[in-house]
Amino acid sequence: MKAEKMRYDGEGLNNPHTKKEKGCPNDCGICTEHKSHTALAIIDITNRCNLTCPVCFANAASAGYVYEPSKEEIVGMLKNLRKNDPVPATALQFSGGEPTIRKDLFELIEKAKEIGFRHVEINTNGIRLAQSVDYCKKLKESGVSTVYLQFDGLTSDVYKFIRGIDLLEKKMKAIENCRKAGLHSLVLVVTLVKGVNDSQLGDIIKFAAKNFDVVRCINVQPISLCGRLPQEERDKMRITIPDFTRLVEEQTNGEIKVSDFYPVPTVVPVSKAIGALKDKRYVEFTAHPHCGLATYLVIEGEKITPITRYANTDKFIASMKKIYELAEKGSKNKAKLRLLTAARHVKFGFLRKYLLRVLKEGDYKALGDLQRNTILLSSMHFMDPYNFDLERVQRCVIHYAIPDGRIIPFCTMNSIHRPNIESKMGIPLKEWKNRHNVEITEPF
8 A cells, every 4th residue: 555655656657659559568669658758777788698597587508699789789778768758868778698708898998978868877796897897997987877786695596596607706806896997886686586695685685785896785675586587486486575575574673674675766856846946857766566565774883774763754755746836837936945844854863964966956076976875775576477567668767768769668579579570680600610610609
């Protein structure tokens, strides 16, 4: 019920890329049925990988073909995303496969920033980063904003099960190399598997807090039961977002409670209010309320405090909604005065230190400063054939760009469209190896 109260229909694209013909989810591209614009764009720059993880939903290296868009195709996808109307995409993730296996990754990051993406992150297993501080420095110099680091736990057995190989030492080395290189925005991305690493959530949170100088977020993804995962293994591995929040409360001894988590679209009234006051359009996270839950954690030494202890979140969000309504009606002076009402629902020390600039300035830097003083603890459950929901699809805010001009919601890409798209646009494995004279696991 709490999540349902935060349901918002967003605004899709005024310039959809496909027509409604067969109906959702068959016309993804994005079609006129979609109710949200792009909050995070993803471009898979290769399906080659230096791992063969049993749980991989992208089914990368074992597909039998190489899908690897050219630099020119990627630039076309970037420009296409920036043409989204009414809100051009501003945040981008280069993914795969393993993006660091491409030698032109630095050029692609630079090009994305040049085209207008303010936030550019790479989704990586960290193996290449663990090999070289210089490589991490080049990532920073190229303009990468965040390293989205696969990080499943703190013991070797977890990696052996989930990734098929012990990667713990490499994960620690990758984090240390990022620190040395001045890359101070890491997301620890946890694939959560029941009976494998679900007992380590509390320890992962403590680890992130100890590495607060570089870790900005923990993003927990309950395992998506598609890709390589064998059918007979699926049922016993399933775990849900309510399971995640309950386990966090148990493993932090109530330091972080289930009630501290809010659905992703909770922040929509804030985006709308600031946008209305400043006559700007901001990205609105109008995802379905069942897609994910999150809370911010304030780190002070060894003390971890959810942001909800600093504010009455429900009253603050209600005030921001009222501010938006007043501003939309033309009563901007009343709306600005109402900001004082909203501020009363936040403790003064926290407001002055972190939140006030976000409300007053509403820019990327102000939001970044807030995030540098907190850790976002979030969970998003990607859909698979077992929990597929058209209402979630139509509100998806994470979108894949592909070379033919379509922009496809995350969960339909991975559950439905990926094999057809990549096999049509890919090159048979043997042909690719003969053409380039390298193994698919090698940098090229």
